[in-house]
Amino acid sequence: MSEKSDINAANDTVDPDPRLELLGRTTETGRLGRAGKLVSEVVFQVADRELVIAGVGKYNVVIDGKAGRVLHGCRDAQSQAREGRLCKHVAAVLLALDEDHAMEIIEGLLAEQGDWYLDIIQ
Numbered sequence: 001m002s003e004k005s006d007i008n009a010a011n012d013t014v015d016p017d018p019r020l021e022l023l024g025r026t027t028e029t030g031r032l033g034r035a036g037k038l039v040s041e042v043v044f045q046v047a048d049r050e051l052v053i054a055g056v057g058k059y060n061v062v063i064d065g066k067a068g069r070v071l072h073g074c075r076d077a078q079s080q081a082r083e084g085r086l087c088k089h090v091a092a093v094l095l096a097l098d099e100d101h102a103m104e105i106i107e108g109l110l111a112e113q114g115d116w117y118l119d120i121i122q
């Protein structure tokens with residue numbers, strides 16, 4: 001086995017992004033796949049712990065760290081939220097964000113008594 005293939009073998013065993021497993025619980029599978037493709041279109045205007053303002057195509061996602069609020073509005077988000085799910089825009093922003101930061105938000109959204117909530121703009 002060459003040195004190069006050893007490196008490739010090691011890469012194959014790297015743990016998958018833990019966000020995907022968590023997001024999989026709150027995002028329908030096909031939608032999560034589409035979110036993955038949207039990650040490259042996420043543009044952060046602000047990406048701090050206290051405030052995140054991100055654009056995904058023509059939609060914005062605002063994450064207010066102080067209030068524990070994820071603010072977003074698209075037609076899909078409203079119907080997804082009724083089922084306790086995230087739309088592809090919010091999922092894409094969470095995938096594009098710093099991993100530790102995103103995990104806090106996802107865990108907070110998923111927890112029964114979580115500190116985070118989704119605020120859908122009508």
Ligand SMILES: [Zn+2]
Pocket residue numbers: 059072073074075076077087088089090
């Ligand atoms: Zn959306």
